[in-house]
Amino acid sequence: MKYDKIVKGDLVINSKANLKINEVFEIKGDLILETAINLKMPNLTSCGGWVRANEGAKISLPNVTSIGGWVRACQNAKISLPNVTSIGGWVRAWENAKISLPNVTSIGGWVEACQNAKISLPNVTSIGGTVEACQNAKISLPNVTSIGVTVEACQNAKISLPNVTSIGGWVEACQNAKISLPNVTSIGGWVEAWENAKISLKKDCKINDKNCPAFKTREFCLIFNFECFLKLGFLFADDILAKIIEKKRNVYKIQIAGKTETSYCLMVENGDDELPTFSHGKTIKEARESLIYKISNRDTSVYKNYKLDTVVSFEEAIRMYRTITGACEFGTKNFVQSLSKTKKKYKISEIIKITENQFGNETFREFFIK
Incomplete structure (x- = not known):
């Protein structure tokens, strides 16, 4: 099957065989891989909507630098985006899926992992939305310093945020989950732990802080994303x-x-x-x-x-x-x-x-x- 250089809408792939698509340079809508195959698109540089991999699928997009919508992987799927620096929407992984985004520095929406999924974001410094982990999932955000909305963990999940200093919304943990926030000094909302969950905070951390610095984080992320996309x-x-x-x-x-x-x-x-x-x-x-x-x-x-x-x-x-x-x-x-x-x-x-x-x-x- 031949594809246009620019796909004006969504690109939905249901192939039963592994694919390498060289001719597509831009997708204005979503990229959706429905079947458990390996998809390589070495010349794709921009995707305006979602990138979604289902049921054991693998997507490799080595030259894409920006994603306008969500990045979602589920049911053992894997998504590799080594050169993406900015994501406008959510990053979501569930059911043993893995998402690797080594060069992303800013995420406008949520980061969510559940059902043993793993998300690695080693260079992200700010998240405009919520960080959520559940059902044994793990989220590693070693360099994030500010989260615009909330941090939530449940059902044995673990969230480690060693360098976060402020959170704009609430912090909630339940059902044996653990949240480690050793350097947070300001939380804009409430803090709640129940059903054997644990939240580790500094003694002098301010709760319900009306002057929480993280209130500005979402706008910072939006400005960063706006400038990145404008260049493209x-x-x-x-x-x-x-x-x-x-x-x-x-x-x-x-x-x-x-x-x-x-x-x-x-x-x-x-x-x-x-x-x-x-x-x-x-x-x-x-x-x-x-x-x-x-x-x-x-x-x-x-x-x-x-x-x-x-x-x-x-x-x-x-x-x-x-x-x-x-x-x-x-x-x-x-x-x-x-x-x-x-x-x-x-x-x-x-x-x-x-x-x-x-x-x-x-x-x-x-x-x-x-």
Whole structure:
């Protein structure tokens, strides 16, 4: 079978024989290997979506430098990405799978390992999302100094974070799990261990620290990923990865990973050390209108008496989230459409959980949890 030099959508492989694909240089969507074969793509340099290996499959991508979505390996699968430096989404390994990312320095989303899986990230220094291990899994992060959200371990899992100094969310261990945090001095949320689990912390570590340095980690990761992808001709804005088709001043014409149609993204600079403000739209007019809403003064006082158990309608939940976080209409709609199902009503606590690791989640959470 022959392949195009640029695969505009997803590349799903179900071959029963080992493959070496030389002709593909770019995949705009996902790379999914469904069968237990060895796949080599020596000339591939960019994948806009996921890289996924299932059921004993092996993927070798020696020249890929950036992944826009997730990297996921399961059921004894192996993924080798020796030259990738930046991952926009999650890194997930389970059921004895192994993921090797020796040169990655920043991960925008979660790092998750379960069911005896192993993830080795020797050079990662910051993780924007959560670190989670369960069912005898092991995660080694010797050089990470800051984690933006949470650290969770359960069912005999082990997480070793010898150089982490701050964690933005909570730390939780259960069912004989162990978490070692010898140098953490600040945790933005709570700490909880149950069912024989152990968490090792310094005596002077601050819990529920409202000035936790890790609150800035997610933005740092997003800035790093944004700059890395921009150099490669991609726009990573509001957790949406897209190929840049054209740029005029602050307007990008883009093609979102995994989609065939083009759309637009407006960018407004906020300073040297801050992430720009973005707004997506099917047209420039739609993006501009959404941008005005996003950066204008928004009255959040109507929500000041809302509690975590306050119930709101589906429509009000969307309006409230945009008002509090400044999320643009296009990005919010994109996220809602990605949900497998929706309800007519939601508790505030449910909205926080559903939007975890999405644009604006920390702002939304902190509005109600003070």
